Amino acid sequence: MEELRIGILGFGTVGRGVVTMLQEHGDEIIKRSGVRLRLVRIATRTPSRDRGVDLGDVELTNDVYRVVNGDDIDVVVELIGGYDPAEALVRDALNSGKHVVTANKALIAERGVGLLDLAANKGLELSFEAAVAGAVPIVKAMKESLAADPVERIYGILNGTCNYILTEMREKGLSFESVLADAQEKGFAEADPTFDVEGIDAAHKLAILAAIAFGTPPNFSGIHIEGINHISDVDIAWAMEMGYRIKLLGIAKRLEGGVELRVQPTLVPESSMVASVEGVFNSVFVRSAYAGTTMYHGRGAGEKPTASAVVADLLEIARNQSAGAKCRVAGLSVLTKHLKPLPVLDMAELSGEYYLRLAVLDRPGVLADVTTVLARYDISIDAIRQKGRSQKDAVPLVIVTHKTTEQRIQSGLKALEALESVREKPRFIRIETGFA
Numbered sequence: 001m002e003e004l005r006i007g008i009l010g011f012g013t014v015g016r017g018v019v020t021m022l023q024e025h026g027d028e029i030i031k032r033s034g035v036r037l038r039l040v041r042i043a044t045r046t047p048s049r050d051r052g053v054d055l056g057d058v059e060l061t062n063d064v065y066r067v068v069n070g071d072d073i074d075v076v077v078e079l080i081g082g083y084d085p086a087e088a089l090v091r092d093a094l095n096s097g098k099h100v101v102t103a104n105k106a107l108i109a110e111r112g113v114g115l116l117d118l119a120a121n122k123g124l125e126l127s128f129e130a131a132v133a134g135a136v137p138i139v140k141a142m143k144e145s146l147a148a149d150p151v152e153r154i155y156g157i158l159n160g161t162c163n164y165i166l167t168e169m170r171e172k173g174l175s176f177e178s179v180l181a182d183a184q185e186k187g188f189a190e191a192d193p194t195f196d197v198e199g200i201d202a203a204h205k206l207a208i209l210a211a212i213a214f215g216t217p218p219n220f221s222g223i224h225i226e227g228i229n230h231i232s233d234v235d236i237a238w239a240m241e242m243g244y245r246i247k248l249l250g251i252a253k254r255l256e257g258g259v260e261l262r263v264q265p266t267l268v269p270e271s272s273m274v275a276s277v278e279g280v281f282n283s284v285f286v287r288s289a290y291a292g293t294t295m296y297h298g299r300g301a302g303e304k305p306t307a308s309a310v311v312a313d314l315l316e317i318a319r320n321q322s323a324g325a326k327c328r329v330a331g332l333s334v335l336t337k338h339l340k341p342l343p344v345l346d347m348a349e350l351s352g353e354y355y356l357r358l359a360v361l362d363r364p365g366v367l368a369d370v371t372t373v374l375a376r377y378d379i380s381i382d383a384i385r386q387k388g389r390s391q392k393d394a395v396p397l398v399i400v401t402h403k404t405t406e407q408r409i410q411s412g413l414k415a416l417e418a419l420e421s422v423r424e425k426p427r428f429i430r431i432e433t434g435f436a
Ligand SMILES: NC(=O)c1ccc[n+]([C@@H]2O[C@H](COP(=O)([O-])OP(=O)(O)OC[C@H]3O[C@@H](n4cnc5c(N)ncnc54)[C@H](OP(=O)(O)O)[C@@H]3O)[C@@H](O)[C@H]2O)c1
Pocket: 009, 010, 011, 012, 013, 014, 015, 043, 044, 045, 046, 047, 049, 064, 078, 079, 080, 081, 082, 085, 103, 104, 105, 130, 131, 134, 300, 301, 302, 303, 306
């Protein structure tokens, strides 16, 4: 029987899942391609560590080049993560004529174009479904099912750790710090959560999705990134009171003059579908010119969900091999020679609605001072709430604005901060409502 001979780099969470899936479902997979996916070798830093998997005659080594250069390997699965040595190993694997499957979003988002170009020039596949939202088949959906349809915008809940933290904060009324500590204990957050909570992981995924959507090279450095580490339980409670939930959203829009790219905590209407995406789940909402809005939802991480996407990429390569097809679909959908950078619109030019929270002295005339400042910057108010009474402490004043520009909001916030009756730096969170 025809075979696709597989070598894996890295034997951690995802590596273990891939090995288990190939062992448990290998026979079923053959029925879908006529090709046997045969695992030949795994290279990992510490082969002696017990992973709880019986490898049979699969070789385990600490020599990554036995995978990358081995004559008995057709596909290299890169599951180490990061840039170094992953980038060099992927390059070497392609140069030695092997297809590559990776789950490495950082690599594709920041170094992807050169590697995809190399793969295309050599007539090889470089596949990365697992790199964006784990098991959610969004890469394939955008590259194939929506391939003909101009994408106008993408909204994504792209980081399960952040979504879990925000969900727990809302449901249990807890602080960011205490939920993060609990998530780390349960294994939902890394010991060093920086990449997740600061929005970097979500931005890597958004860079890849925006590239596929708009026919540009991934532009990670052009993304405006804000994490959830400054979101307080007070804002979450106020958002609920005003009819919203707070989500870490990746937002990519194709607008006149360029693209809007941001990852940020966002107030979304409680009644929207995006608000109902809770816990560790990921969801991507794509609006395209002909299809309208389509939604993709599922588990964005974890051993089995991520393995499902990696093995599907392997099966696709097996199918192509069996059909004698080469590079049937370009890595980012648009052929690399046609990828064209688009200007990223400046945040100051963007417009939307805003949630503002001020800590103000509780005395007559303060509301008038605040609304006068907002009027000066042409910011009109949709809703305003104040709670609590205090002779000496500041009390919260929460405002939801109508549509205005980021530039006006930033100037207005500066002027508000300068008021004697405003006791703390005002907080603001952007609102998104266009999910239909
Ligand atoms: N975990 C998920 O749910 C998930 C979801 C989507 C995408 N991903 C992506 O999948 C990739 C792998 O993630 P993971 O969670 O499986 O990571 P992990 O559990 O940390 O595993 C990484 C593996 O790489 C090995 N490794 C590290 N440096 C190496 C080197 N220089 N040479 C050889 N092996 C080396 C480690 O070796 P030892 O164990 O032998 O020390 C380990 O087995 C990353 O790109 C990640 O972003 C993960």
